[in-house]
Amino acid sequence: MSITVVLQQMVIIFILIGIGMILFWRGLLSEEGSKQISGLIINVTNPALLICSALEDGPKASLRELGIALVAYAAVFAVLIVIGFLIPRLLCVPKKHHYAYQMLTVFGNVGFIGIPLASAVLGSESLIYVSIFNLLFNLLIYTLGISLLQRAARGQTAEDNAVSENSPASGRFRKLVNAGTISAVVTIIFYLGNFRVPVILSSALSYTGRATTLLSMLVLGVSVAQMAPKEIFSHPKLYLFTLLRQILVPIGCILLMRGLIDNKLILNTMLLMAAVPAANMPLMLAKQMDMETESISQGIILTTVLSLVTVPVACLFLVP
Numbered sequence: 001m002s003i004t005v006v007l008q009q010m011v012i013i014f015i016l017i018g019i020g021m022i023l024f025w026r027g028l029l030s031e032e033g034s035k036q037i038s039g040l041i042i043n044v045t046n047p048a049l050l051i052c053s054a055l056e057d058g059p060k061a062s063l064r065e066l067g068i069a070l071v072a073y074a075a076v077f078a079v080l081i082v083i084g085f086l087i088p089r090l091l092c093v094p095k096k097h098h099y100a101y102q103m104l105t106v107f108g109n110v111g112f113i114g115i116p117l118a119s120a121v122l123g124s125e126s127l128i129y130v131s132i133f134n135l136l137f138n139l140l141i142y143t144l145g146i147s148l149l150q151r152a153a154r155g156q157t158a159e160d161n162a163v164s165e166n167s168p169a170s171g172r173f174r175k176l177v178n179a180g181t182i183s184a185v186v187t188i189i190f191y192l193g194n195f196r197v198p199v200i201l202s203s204a205l206s207y208t209g210r211a212t213t214l215l216s217m218l219v220l221g222v223s224v225a226q227m228a229p230k231e232i233f234s235h236p237k238l239y240l241f242t243l244l245r246q247i248l249v250p251i252g253c254i255l256l257m258r259g260l261i262d263n264k265l266i267l268n269t270m271l272l273m274a275a276v277p278a279a280n281m282p283l284m285l286a287k288q289m290d291m292e293t294e295s296i297s298q299g300i301i302l303t304t305v306l307s308l309v310t311v312p313v314a315c316l317f318l319v320p
Contacts, residue, residue: 016218017220017224019217019218020222021222031226038219045209045212046111046183046209048205049210050127053119054188054190055205061191066129069263069269072261072270073270080274091240100295101241103149105245106144107278111216112279114133114134114272114273117311128188128191135185137180137279149285223280227301238298238299254319258319271315275307275311
């Protein structure tokens with residue numbers, strides 16, 4: 001894989017982010033509109049893009065290969081969880097912001113950026129592995145992610161009862177059944193069953209899925225446009241965090257796994273998913289809990305901006 005291809009895709013992504021910024025500044029796309037588009041992406045276009053990958057003709061991964069990917073990606077998330085607890089201590093981050101760095105570490109943007117990036121760089125055949133990554137992401141965000149946020153919220157508000165009532169355990173587990181997990185499971189089932197659907201339906205899914213890249217970048221553009229440059233770029237610890245999380249971690253993961261896995265598509269998908277910037281979902285959940293969200297917002301935007309450099313650097317280690 002030529003690094004030029006990766007760099008081109010990142011430049012395209014940032015051009016689309018720039019369009020989102022311009023639309024916001026011109027009053028053609030509001031914060032409320034951005035939220036509505038986010039719902040459209042999460043519930044419609046991302047699922048359509050994943051399911052389309054299972055309907056395409058061509059060589060299929062075996063059940064054994066999917067099992068290997070599941071174990072490998074679960075191991076990556078386990079590593080990220082451990083690193084997420086270590087990084088804020090290594091960087092001497094104030095304790096009240098530990099939760100933000102933990103969320104930024106564990107939860108990468110494997111949906112909004114990961115899906116279109118993997119499709120463009122590795123091809124649609126990689127999306128079956130991306131769906132496994134997304135399935136694990138959704139399982140963790142509504143269990144570990146909610147737990148981390150609740151613990152931090154108790155520290156911020158000192159109102160244990162009120163916080164726990166806002167998001168009871170039963171509600172968390174109900175949220176596991178969502179468009180992300182359902183589409184990931186459906187994709188895997190369709191892929192393994194080699195199902196065929198009418199051309200009209202597959203074409204409709206294809207057109208819908210293609211909208212993912214543009215729409216997701218417009219949403220990110222609105223987020224970037226709402227923050228002053230000083231708020232984004234004046235935090236040295238976030239630069240060190242980005243270096244560790246988006247370059248050293250993905251490179252370390254693939255160097256470790258190369259000796260254990262011989263499927264280069266599994267490995268390259270893992271590298272890309274580990275190298276993407278921080279996800280928006282922790283921010284949305286923190287807002288729902290009325291928490292301080294400035295540190296998460298800054299981390300999401302800075303890691304996204306710096307991914308123009310960090311993703312191509314990490315992709316130097318893609319398995320040829």
